Amino acid sequence: MKLRLALIIPTMDQGGAEKQLALLAIHLPKDQFDVHVFLLTRDGPRSETLRQANIPVTVIGKQFKADPTALLRLKRKLVEFSPDIVHTWLFAANSFGRAAACWAKVPTVIASERCVDPWKSWWHFVIDRYFAKRSTAITTNSPAVREFYAAHGIDGELFHVIPNGIPAPTSSGISREEAFGRLGVANERKLLISVGRLWPQKRYRDLIWAAELVACTRDDTTLVIIGDGPQKADLLRFRDSVTIPKHVAFVGQRNDVADLLPHADMFWIGSEYEGQSNAVIEAMQAGVPVIATDIPGNRDLVIDGVTGRLVPLGDRAAMARETLDLLANAEVANNLADAAKNRIATEFSVRQMVDSHADLYRELTGHIGN
Numbered sequence: 001m002k003l004r005l006a007l008i009i010p011t012m013d014q015g016g017a018e019k020q021l022a023l024l025a026i027h028l029p030k031d032q033f034d035v036h037v038f039l040l041t042r043d044g045p046r047s048e049t050l051r052q053a054n055i056p057v058t059v060i061g062k063q064f065k066a067d068p069t070a071l072l073r074l075k076r077k078l079v080e081f082s083p084d085i086v087h088t089w090l091f092a093a094n095s096f097g098r099a100a101a102c103w104a105k106v107p108t109v110i111a112s113e114r115c116v117d118p119w120k121s122w123w124h125f126v127i128d129r130y131f132a133k134r135s136t137a138i139t140t141n142s143p144a145v146r147e148f149y150a151a152h153g154i155d156g157e158l159f160h161v162i163p164n165g166i167p168a169p170t171s172s173g174i175s176r177e178e179a180f181g182r183l184g185v186a187n188e189r190k191l192l193i194s195v196g197r198l199w200p201q202k203r204y205r206d207l208i209w210a211a212e213l214v215a216c217t218r219d220d221t222t223l224v225i226i227g228d229g230p231q232k233a234d235l236l237r238f239r240d241s242v243t244i245p246k247h248v249a250f251v252g253q254r255n256d257v258a259d260l261l262p263h264a265d266m267f268w269i270g271s272e273y274e275g276q277s278n279a280v281i282e283a284m285q286a287g288v289p290v291i292a293t294d295i296p297g298n299r300d301l302v303i304d305g306v307t308g309r310l311v312p313l314g315d316r317a318a319m320a321r322e323t324l325d326l327l328a329n330a331e332v333a334n335n336l337a338d339a340a341k342n343r344i345a346t347e348f349s350v351r352q353m354v355d356s357h358a359d360l361y362r363e364l365t366g367h368i369g370n
Contacts, residue, residue: 002034003361006083006106008074008097009037010090012044012057014253015197016278017089017114020141020164020353022046026053027354033361036081038074040093062096071096071103078104084365085110087139091117091124098131108364112139113159115275116148116296125152132158136364139357141276144296160360163300164276165353166285166344170258179263183224183251190221190327193264193288195257195279196271198229203270203293205238206316210268212243213320218327222246223268226260228253261286266323266333269298272313276300281348284308284340289333291322307340 007025012018025035026049037050039059047057058077062070078086078100088097089112101109111131120128132138132154140146141164150156180187192211196202204225211223225235225248232250239248254260261267267283267290274297281301283290290308292298302308309326311318326333361367 002032003085003365003367004034004081004083005036005361006078006081006086006101007035007037008040008086008088008093010041010062010092011039012037012046012050014045016164016275017112018044018046019278020114021089022049023165023167023350024354024357025050025055027350028358032358036083038077038097040070040074040096062092065092071100074100075103078106084108085361087112090114091120091128094131095127098134102134108136108361109134110137110139110360110364111135113145113149113275114141116142116145116273118273129153137360139360142297142300144300145275147296160356162353162356162360163348164278164281165350166278166281166348167350169285172259174259174263176263179260182256183260184249185222185224188220190218190265191263192221192223192266192268192323193226193261193283194223194268194270195226195282196269196277197227198225198231198235200231201271201273203272203314204231204235206270206314206319207268208235208239208242208248210270210316210319210323211248213316214323215243215247217320217324221323221327223248225250226252226254226257257282258286261288264288266291266326268319268323269293270313270319271295271298274298281344284337285344285348287337287341289326289337290340291319291326301343302340303343306336307343308336 007021009021036056041062043059050057060070060074085108086101086106087110088094094111098109137160138158139160139162143161146156146159177187194207214221267288269280269292276297290302292302293313294310304310309322
């Protein structure tokens, strides 16, 4: 008998949590799980992959933060589907989804915390603690996330750490010349890449400054920032005040990152907090040396001096210094990249991520061996 699983998340935008949910929904064994995805707020581009895999997607249409009509609609949809398990992802869905699941008397309720969340205020944690007591389990992708929430009064024993999974590379194998041409970068330059949403958490101002420091020393490097977001206009103004487009280029959201990454000389991430960055995993998988801020989520992936380099948060000079060192020492950079690629292949596969979730679902519902 199939387990009926309801996955609830606010949207299906191009975020890391949305990507992991889609991979999970698509790859769970179809002869063992009947999966239905519920979007609390609105639809998004990742829904297309779900629909192509014949996974039902229902948009609830929550209009504002405390929308009681959305809670009622979600509860009714859950009653209709009658799931054995509700698994919610991210704060809004963790709140509304668990409330609706408890109201609908779903027997197994799981939440998912994907990131260290210093933005949360005291009332967010009150809500988190309230619903944690009504949850069967909480999944996360990082021990750091478990420790963060344990420090805010949530039982660490509830947490099950399941690392993110990444599909096998799908690069079309384009040439370096074509990759640089797509980005508008001259072939002879050294390519530094950063990928992510343009918002304060990612600290792109630090990366822009670091890129200018590197460029002042070598004058043959370009940092290409891939992504879009609410800080774009502000970051462009900042870039133009401290450096030039030849040194730092913004190229917007792209669908060909997998094609471009193998041609990068370095990957940068300057975030002040993360759960487990899909962008870092993808760069490591592509064999690109990674320089990352020394924060809990990044430390899950980058072992300093083994699979990449870690620098103190906000230390632009350290980011530049490590980059200059690796650009000058190709053998060291290649050894880091090879070790990183091997680690991703052995520890962060989609199959491992999906199997871990499936085992947890069976364990919590008593379907072991079924």
